[in-house]
Amino acid sequence: MSKPPSPSSTSARRVPSQARAQHTVAAIFEATGLLARECGEQAFTTNQIAERAGVSIGTLYQYFPSKEAIVDAMARQERARVMAELDRLLAHIGQPEWPPLAVLRAFVGIYLRAFAPADAARRALFRMAWQMDHRESLVHSVREASERIALHLQRARHPALRETMPSQVFVLTRALMGTVRAAVLEDSPLLGTPDFEAELVRMCWALLMKPELGAD
Secondary structure (H helix, E strand, O other): OOOOOOHHHOOOOOOOOOHHHHHHHHHHHHHHHHHHHHHOOOOOOHHHHHHHHOOOHHHHHHHOOOHHHHHHHHHHHHHHHHHHHHHHHHOOOOOOOOOHHHHHHHHHHHHHHHHOOOOHHHHHHHHHHHHOOOOHHHHHHHHHHHHHHHHHHHHHOOOOEOOOOHHHHHHHHHHHHHHHHHHHHOOOOOOOOHHHHHHHHHHHHHHHEOHHHOOO
């Protein structure tokens, strides 16, 4: 088994603040995505990324020490975007026009489109990111997501839902994320199918609903 990359090799060196720097990082991200589609997630190098992005390798290394660091930064950016979208969705829990099951279905759909995308390049990049999930930053993101989901559930207090418990939210989030992670790592043909999405919804709903309500 290969040694996992150290945190120092997977952390961005600079945070782009000026427009020119942001443009450079965006070009590096785009080049990484294109190469992932063309070569697969393991078969390209930082030199190729720099050439495709139209920057020198020295410029690339000003921002990222490795290919893994680029992928990690791309995954962080996407996680932040998705969590903001999911926060907006979860805010609807408890509203009459948004029953909990409808919110859950939308939640699972958003999560799958983000972290198990149909696009081969993006899926390859997330496969790399999932392979790095021993890192503290990813563990932290899962914990943060769990806490936000718990807060939304506690606020909703919907009669169809069980009283929110830490163990319930832990199992719920890890079951969903772990199943999607496994499917991406295995490049499962189930990804993108309605049956796979429906089973994820059923699994999560079983953990959320009051037992006397039965399955939907």
